[in-house]
Structures are given as structure tokens and as C-alpha cells.
């Protein structure tokens with residue numbers, strides 16, 4: 001375990017995701033929509049959707065159940081959670097709905113999930129209760145600091161809250177770190193370091209030293225058990241609890257947080273959460289907040305830079321580029337593309353009208369797989385696969401090749417072959 005999640009120096013990604021995002025037609029912004037509010041073009045939407053599907057499947061297998069909750073809540077909800085007192089500067093102004101009713105664009109998903117937990121009585125038998133949502137939240141950043149997918153005002157967060165007993169908390173933190181490691185392997189992402197984020201001086205943090213110490217002790221214990229080296233970051237905690245931050249470095253050498261795991265004793269108290277124990281009495285659960293890939297915007301920005309647009313096959317907008325040698329192979333190319341569609345493989349035909357074969361091979365250089373269909377392949381139904389980077393494989397029956405590709409994509413393999 002430890003060797004798989006030990007941070008290593010990342011290879012230096014060199015390309016700004018904003019430039020590549022535009023060049024590759026992944027996302028953009030429009031002044032009429034506003035800065036910090038990017039939209040996703042079809043190829044970018046494929047990357048994002050593949051990532052979201054992957055995370056949901058990973059979470060399902062790890063025992064999470066998914067929910068949906070609204071992006072708005074009443075101001076009183078955030079007064080109760082403590083966001084209003086500790087986090088208001090980062091929130092949009094409330095929407096005045098009429099006398100006594102103010103709605104707030106949510107700055108996090110935690111308060112909604114706390115309400116879902118307390119929507120009915122809970123037994124200790126239901127714990128750990130793992131509630132996940134890929135949900136939208138909003139941050140009121142100043143226009144000047146916004147850009148690309150890394151500083152945005154509308155955020156799609158891969159979030160989850162585990163409601164558990166105190167005794168279960170360490171195992172849940174550990175399970176979350178293991179999920180993060182599994183996701184990073186599939187994404188080809190390498191953390192730059194792990195940070196134990198602790199409170200700093202000032203009123204930003206809930207003043208309950210004994211709760212901070214208990215929560216931090218659980219995080220430290222798990223990091224030690226896993227043998228993960230980490231550094232302390234004073235003043236980097238959430239306002240309600242300490243957290244483990246998994247850091248990555250972007251193209252400009254700037255470090256940011258991708259994934260987090262937090263232990264929280266504060267919100268269960270604020271929301272008066274409880275479960276009925278084996279003893280028949282009411283007990284307070286612990287909340288473990290965790291995000292495997294963080295915000296989808298930041299995760300995709302990092303993937304673009306990390307891979308220079310040459311995504312692992314399961315994320316690639318085009319997985320197989322089909323290059324008919326001449327117009328005579330156009331029908332065979334179209335037939336191959338529809339076979340791919342049936343197998344959930346994303347194929348694109350670059351026909352002879354798009355220029356010389358060499359030009360088309362270059363145009364499709366980011367696709368993980370290419371095939372050239374000449375008269376022989378069209379006649380005998382074989383494919384000679386060309387892997388991104390130039391490696392060529394010998395001819396094999398098309399059906400075999402396609403089912404191998406589909407299998408690699410399903411397995412979220414980061415290696416092409």
C-alpha cells in the first residue's frame with residue numbers, strides 16, 4: 001500500500017491547460033456568461049463525463065450510495081453549519097426572496113448531507129454510512145483571480161461524507177486515501193506531497209481546541225500506519241476541522257490541492273446528529289468529509305497539463321482514429337466506426353478528403369490508437385494497430401483488436417498496451 005501512495009516528483013508538465021483547452025476544443029468562456037464560469041465543449045465534456053462515471057463506479061464499489069441535493073439553501077442553514085460566521089467572504093450574496101426568506105448558493109455540500117443524514121432516525125447498524133454526490137457549489141472569487149478551470153466560481157465537486165462511529169473513523173480515512181491512490185493510478189496523476197492541514201491563528205476557525213486535537217490525532221495515526229510522508233500546513237485547515245490535502249503541481253510550478261480527507265466533530269454537533277447505538281442510547285456520529293478527485297474542473301485542468309492532451313485511453317475524446325488509405329476504403333472505415341460505437345469505444349474517421357495520410361496521422365497524434373485501412377485490411381478484416389507514440393502491432397482480426405481495446409478502456413488502464 002505505502003509504496004503506491006508515496007509521493008514522487010512529478011514529471012514537469014509544460015503546457016498551460018488554458019492554452020491547450022482552447023487548442024483542443026475542450027472548454028472556453030464567454031464574457032456574456034462571465035469569468036470563472038467556463039463551459040464544456042463536446043470533447044471536453046467527454047473527458048469530464050468519463051471522469052465522473054469513473055469516480056461514481058469507484059465509489060459504488062467502495063460502498064458509497066449517491067444522492068442529489070439542491071445547490072441552494074436558506075441562509076439559516078449556513079448559519080447553523082457555521083459557514084455564515086466563518087466563510088461568508090467566499091459566498092455569493094444571498095438572494096432576497098421576500099420578507100424573511102433569503103436563499104444562498106451553497107459554498108459546500110456538507111450542510112445538505114448532514115440534513116439528509118438526520119432526515120430519519122439512524123441505527124448503529126447503518127454505520128459507516130457513506131453518502132456521495134458529484135454536486136455543484138459556488139465560490140465568490142474576485143474577477144481578477146479567475147482563469148481557466150482552476151479558479152472558477154461554479155464548481156462541480158466530487159464530494160462524500162461518511163457518518164461513522166469514533167472507532168470507525170480511522171478506517172474510513174484510510175479507505176478514502178486508498179480510493180485516492182486508486183484514482184490517481186488510473187488517471188496517471190502523481191501527488192507532489194501530502195499535507196496535514198491544521199488551523200492557524202485568528203477567527204477563521206471554530207474555537208474548540210479539544211476537537212481539533214482529537215481529529216488531527218486520527219489523521220496522523222492513519223498517515224503513520226500507511227507510512228505516507230507528509231508536511232504540516234498551519235492555517236490550511238477547513239474552518240471546522242483538520243484535513244489531509246493531496247497536493248499536485250501545475251504547469252507553472254504552482255502547487256494546489258486536488259484531494260482532501262477531513263475528520264469533523266464540529267458539524268455533527270451543530271446539526272445535532274445522532275444514531276441509536278447497540279445500547280439503545282443516542283450517540284454522536286463523526287463526519288469524515290472526503291473528495292477523491294476534488295473539483296472536476298481542477299482535476300481536468302491537471303489531467304490536461306499532466307498529459308499534454310494525450311489522455312489515458314479511457315479519458316481520451318477520440319480513442320481510435322480510423323484512417324482509410326483512400327476513398328475506396330471509406331465504407332470499411334464507416335463500418336469499423338459503427339462497430340466501435342456498439343462497444344462504447346469512441347472512434348473518429350479521418351477520411352482521404354482530410355489530406356495526405358501523413359497529415360492525418362499527425363492530426364490524430366493525440367488519439368491513443370490509430371488504424372490505417374488499406375485494400376488488404378478492408379478485404380481480410382484485419383487491423384494493424386498503431387499506438388500513440390508510434391509503436392505498431394502486427395495485423396489481427398478486427399473483432400479481437402476491438403474487444404481488447406474495449407477491455408483496456410473498461411479497466412481504466414493507463415498503459416496503452
Ligand SMILES: [Zn+2]
Pocket residue numbers: 108109110160161289290
Ligand atoms: Zn463536507
